[in-house]
Amino acid sequence: MTEHLQHIQLPEGSIEKQTTTLNLGPTHPATHGVFQNIIELDGERIVSAESTVGYIHRAFEKIAERRPLYQITPLTDRLNYCSSPINNMGWHLTCEKLLGVETPKRVDYLRVIIMELARISDHLICNSIVGVDTGAFTGFLYVMQYRELIYEIYEEVCGSRLTTNIGRIGGFERNFSNTAFTKLEKFLKEYPGVLKEFENLFARNRIFMERTIGGGAISAERALNYGFTGPNLRATGVDYDVRVHSPYSSYQDFDFIIPVGKTGDNYDRFLVRNEEMWQSLSIIQQAYQKIQAFKGEEAEVYHANVPEYYLPKKEDVYTKMEALIWHFKIIMGEVEMPKGEVYHSVEGGNGEVGYYLISDGGRTPFRLHFRRPCFIYYQAYPELVKGGMLSDAVVTMSSLNLIAGEMDA
Amino acid sequence: MTLTNDSIQQKLTAQFGEGFFTFSEQYGMLSFEAPKDQNLKVLQFLYDEPTLAFRFLTDICAVHDPEQPGKELAVVYHLHNLQENVRVRMKIYTAIEDPKIFTATRLFESANWMERETYDFYGVNFVGHPNLKRILNVDEMDYFPLRKEFPLEDQTRIDKDDQMFGRG
Numbered sequence: 097m098t099e100h101l102q103h104i105q106l107p108e109g110s111i112e113k114q115t116t117t118l119n120l121g122p123t124h125p126a127t128h129g130v131f132q133n134i135i136e137l138d139g140e141r142i143v144s145a146e147s148t149v150g151y152i153h154r155a156f157e158k159i160a161e162r163r164p165l166y167q168i169t170p171l172t173d174r175l176n177y178c179s180s181p182i183n184n185m186g187w188h189l190t191c192e193k194l195l196g197v198e199t200p201k202r203v204d205y206l207r208v209i210i211m212e213l214a215r216i217s218d219h220l221i222c223n224s225i226v227g228v229d230t231g232a233f234t235g236f237l238y239v240m241q242y243r244e245l246i247y248e249i250y251e252e253v254c255g256s257r258l259t260t261n262i263g264r265i266g267g268f269e270r271n272f273s274n275t276a277f278t279k280l281e282k283f284l285k286e287y288p289g290v291l292k293e294f295e296n297l298f299a300r301n302r303i304f305m306e307r308t309i310g311g312g313a314i315s316a317e318r319a320l321n322y323g324f325t326g327p328n329l330r331a332t333g334v335d336y337d338v339r340v341h342s343p344y345s346s347y348q349d350f351d352f353i354i355p356v357g358k359t360g361d362n363y364d365r366f367l368v369r370n371e372e373m374w375q376s377l378s379i380i381q382q383a384y385q386k387i388q389a390f391k392g393e394e395a396e397v398y399h400a401n402v403p404e405y406y407l408p409k410k411e412d413v414y415t416k417m418e419a420l421i422w423h424f425k426i427i428m429g430e431v432e433m434p435k436g437e438v439y440h441s442v443e444g445g446n447g448e449v450g451y452y453l454i455s456d457g458g459r460t461p462f463r464l465h466f467r468r469p470c471f472i473y474y475q476a477y478p479e480l481v482k483g484g485m486l487s488d489a490v491v492t493m494s495s496l497n498l499i500a501g502e503m504d505a
Numbered sequence: 506m507t508l509t510n511d512s513i514q515q516k517l518t519a520q521f522g523e524g525f526f527t528f529s530e531q532y533g534m535l536s537f538e539a540p541k542d543q544n545l546k547v548l549q550f551l552y553d554e555p556t557l558a559f560r561f562l563t564d565i566c567a568v569h570d571p572e573q574p575g576k577e578l579a580v581v582y583h584l585h586n587l588q589e590n591v592r593v594r595m596k597i598y599t600a601i602e603d604p605k606i607f608t609a610t611r612l613f614e615s616a617n618w619m620e621r622e623t624y625d626f627y628g629v630n631f632v633g634h635p636n637l638k639r640i641l642n643v644d645e646m647d648y649f650p651l652r653k654e655f656p657l658e659d660q661t662r663i664d665k666d667d668q669m670f671g672r673g
Contacts, residue, residue: 157651318614321615323615438532439592441563448563462570463569
């Protein structure tokens, strides 16, 4: 009899234990990504949680040490893949800061349009997923059409949709086509109505409010100590936004407000993201007006004059010696960059996306570190869900907008 | 009074004395090196001093440079004063044989995972850290992969059976 039971080895005290251990993840449909949490439950209340990350770690920082600058852009796509253009632009801006490249105003405004579209698509996913997790699938399906439209605009500009690799050091690979602008106009015309409807579906919905108010709350002080940035920090009432504090890509030319919340709970995070989408829409409208104001030759500018880093046109490569040389040097990664250390950050979908680039004067970075906002604020998760219900923990996870790609680099 | 790189430099020198730090400025950001065993004191001073108030830890990462004997590893802190919107960078150098540095987790909760990540990739031993174990790599790993002695695989190597990788 005793021999028969020998292979069942329970941890000490597990029979007498009053709480339940639940393994949530790493591949659970409610986690929207590869996250594991070992949760200790007392009934349905969470006593403690322990998070494990790193399931999709791809060693980007190591890989980047052997790649010339332009080959690192596709790596940044795969950080926060819900808003990859922002990461791409952040990387280009970092390189431009290191190399001392000045971009023309039109390029800045085009970048702003792309970045704000990306922000809208990022927030759209996050907010509609919060809806899904609280039981409302309709909103999610409804807004997907407009994310699709945003992806079509990316496709027009750079040829791909999710992992965009959009833009180059100094500007864009090609000018925006008329189709891109037509699609943008369609988006600007139709999206406000859709967003309004989406907002009506949730913002004052009794069920949604009761599910989200008070769940996953954090104070401003704790949030700052935990290194929160972006909408999650603003939901606690701190108006920190990289676009305003350290403007890049001519954000100082735009008129917009930073929406803030008060309680830092799931509901406030939803409202902040929602309001940010309205602000992004207004920024895109302003940028589009500014772009239309460019006339003649100025209206054709889509990149800065940096032959050392910006790939020449294909027809020039076939016909001009100079262009051929630069093409060869860039493609073979034979362009040396100046020595220096630079930290640059942009306001990503989840907060401050930072790039710390050290160059020793070689052809590839000596060291590149990504500041990934998700990774930093996810450590607050056990504190956010402690004492709450298990079903609220799922909502909290989606309302933090955790992206496994960004977290694990 | 607005906080400038010069005023930060003056305040730090006044508190810790001449020759304690090595200052430099790159792309507008003040950067300084501090002695290895004093990192916590400096962080605490930057945090507490009301005129400095660097209370937001943006990032911690490490850099490995095998060509600097005795100070191969550098731990880099990026700090931010959100009200004045000023950033500084602090570097702590340590020898690779004994990479012990005091943890900043008592000051910043956010330092917890950042230090675990730094330990994971560079093997910097943060003394006093509540839970210093690997975070992104597997627990069984017995080396620190971002150190320079582990080069990426040579792309031109030919001793591998390419069929296994679909390139045969």
